Amino acid sequence: MLNKNIYLILIISLICGISFWIGFNVNLLPVEASINAPIYDELFKILFVIGLIIFFGMTAMVLYSLFKFRKRTDQGGDGIPLEGNLTLEIVWTVIPSIIVLFIGLYSYNIYDRMGGMKELNHNHGMMNSDTEKIWAGISQTPINDFENSNLSIEVSAMQFAFLFNYPKGQFISGELHVPVNHKVSMKMESKDVIHAFWVPQFRIKQDIIPGQPTILNFTPTKVGKYPIICAELCGPYHGGMRASIIVEEESKFNSWFEKNNKTEVSL
Numbered sequence: 001m002l003n004k005n006i007y008l009i010l011i012i013s014l015i016c017g018i019s020f021w022i023g024f025n026v027n028l029l030p031v032e033a034s035i036n037a038p039i040y041d042e043l044f045k046i047l048f049v050i051g052l053i054i055f056f057g058m059t060a061m062v063l064y065s066l067f068k069f070r071k072r073t074d075q076g077g078d079g080i081p082l083e084g085n086l087t088l089e090i091v092w093t094v095i096p097s098i099i100v101l102f103i104g105l106y107s108y109n110i111y112d113r114m115g116g117m118k119e120l121n122h123n124h125g126m127m128n129s130d131t132e133k134i135w136a137g138i139s140q141t142p143i144n145d146f147e148n149s150n151l152s153i154e155v156s157a158m159q160f161a162f163l164f165n166y167p168k169g170q171f172i173s174g175e176l177h178v179p180v181n182h183k184v185s186m187k188m189e190s191k192d193v194i195h196a197f198w199v200p201q202f203r204i205k206q207d208i209i210p211g212q213p214t215i216l217n218f219t220p221t222k223v224g225k226y227p228i229i230c231a232e233l234c235g236p237y238h239g240g241m242r243a244s245i246i247v248e249e250e251s252k253f254n255s256w257f258e259k260n261n262k263t264e265v266s267l
């Protein structure tokens with residue numbers, strides 16, 4: 001009996017060890033290019049480890065059972081009649097409950113650290129003010145903060161394109177240019193149906209809704225060109241609704257901005 005328990009503990013530790021090693025060393029995600037990305041990836045890694053432990057644990061259990069409980073040649077009939085096992089039922093209810101509860105609380109913590117809960121707090125104090133209502137969004141800012149922000153960009157989404165309006169330069173661009181390590185504040189609105197602004201490398205995604213502006217803030221941390229993908233099925237050419245975000249050094253951004261400043265359209 002003691003021997004059996006030692007084997008069990010060994011196998012469980014081995015499975016946990018391998019799962020943690022894979023979870024924290026095998027990177028399945030694209031580069032981390034915004035300050036939100038490392039926070040989000042923390043959650044992803046933990047979910048990956050939990051998934052691996054369950055996968056390896058179940059596989060080991062199935063293989064063990066296949067071998068241990070196989071039908072021997074001298075056995076006949078349908079096997080022994082089994083009905084219920086209270087201990088087992090409690091175990092397989094309690095463990096998943098703890099895991100689900102933990103994931104729920106941890107996800108909430110991550111979402112809060114990404115700034116997702118800010119607007120809820122703001123709204124309580126602004127119930128009676130005539131401030132424009134801003135709906136959901138990560139790293140929320142009230143509309144006044146958006147207007148005062150150094151780099152505020154108005155995003156319009158339509159079937160099937162994104163347009164980026166730089167109010168301070170009075171020009172519209174089909175490409176989103178932003179300076180690295182600067183907070184960008186975007187006010188987004190759709191002209192027709194629901195779209196979504198998604199940059200996988202930034203780990204941010206926000207719906208763009210007709211008639212209800214949403215605010216999205218982010219701070220890019222790596223120079224480069226990243227895809228902006230519409231992540232809400234918005235019509236027959238939804239799959240082609242893409243744009244690019246170009247993160248560049250401040251000086252390069254400024255010269256791009258000056259080049260386009262007050263000109264009408266640079267598509």
Ligand SMILES: [Cu+2]
Nearest residue numbers: 195230234241
């Ligand atoms: Cu779309």
